Amino acid sequence: MRLDRWFKRRFPTLALSHLAKICRKGEVRLDGKRVETASRIAAGQSVRVPPLSVDAPKAPAVKKPAQSEADARAIKDMVLLEDRDLMVLNKPFGLAVQGGSGTKIHLDGMLASLANERGERPVLVHRLDRDTSGVLLIAKTRKMAADLGEIFRSRSAKKIYWALVEGVPKPSQGRISLYLAKGEAMGDNRAPRGRHGMEERRDIEKMRVAKHGDEDAQHSLTYYAIVDKLSPRCAWLSMKPMTGRTHQLRAHAEAIDCPIVGDPKYGHGDEDRRRRSDPNRNIPDGVDKKLHLLARRLILPHPRGGVVDVTAPLPAHMKRSWELFGFDASQYDPILDAPED
DSSP, X not given: OBHHHHHHHHOTTSOHHHHHHHHHTXXXXXXXXXXXXXXXXOTTOOEEOOOOSSOOOOOOOOOOOTTHHHHHHHHHHHEEEEOSSEEEEEEOTTOBSSOBTTBOOBHHHHGGGGOOTTSOOOEEOSOOOTTOEEEEEXXXXXXXXXXXXXXXXXXXOEEEEEEEEESOOSXXXXXXXXXXXXOTTSGGGOOOTTSSOXXXXXXXXXXXXXXXXXXXXXXXXXXXXXXXXXXXXEEEEEEEESSOOTTHHHHHHHHTTOOBTTOSSSOOSHHHHHXXXXXXXXXXXXXXXXXXXXXXXEEEEOTTSSEEEEEOOOOHHHHHHHHHHTOOTTSOOGGGGSOOO
């Protein structure tokens, strides 16, 4: 936890400007050493607090909103695996992982319902798009979040996704290596709602294929394999991303002319429209319009030893599509034989 947050929790009336002043003067010490307000502290460290002209109450009890009990139950219902350090959740379709413009209900906010008496709460380790279902890793402490985050950064975590895509990619197993950059209305440049028409807005709020050396361009790499197919309409892909760019799998599927079924942002070019107008190639009307992308499996070393290996079931809308096309979710997944780098 940052030092300024530690003080705010224990001395809520202390002005941050005064805290910065006594830190600069060396009156606040961490294990005997000078600190800054942004310095991080951990359990077991000693903080020297100089005499302050404010009341010094005990750390206030965590105030849980009325909805917190319902949030806690909802999270428990998502748990696929849990131990003293972490949880792996089965995130449902449509639930945002973090807040944003117009997003009031999101998983990060719901995790506050699991805060302990010291105010410590579970922490997100990685993220999924709102409309992507499946395995999501949660750390129960900040220290565990840091350890797990390092595992993700070192690419020691293996992530496998399942997708239903329009058309059938060639070859049946392949490698997608592209540079991607954010659209002009993504991230800090997000445009206000209502400023653009739907078609224009969709184009500027998606990742775009870029060239090496372009501003903000980042390399992205995905291995894919066809598990089953119904030519020429659709294919069940297993995908293993080796990098973690925003919308990576959705942008990569579009780049090989096989967009993910139900994707509202990607796969709306001329060829996609021609395919959908062809009764021999289009996706039947009975298929749900929701995004058919599942974070199927997560495999990574546990910081305390052993391996975390968790698989999520198909969400209801994808299960209906699998049944419609006669796909068997229990069959062998060839992506397991894909390279690891």
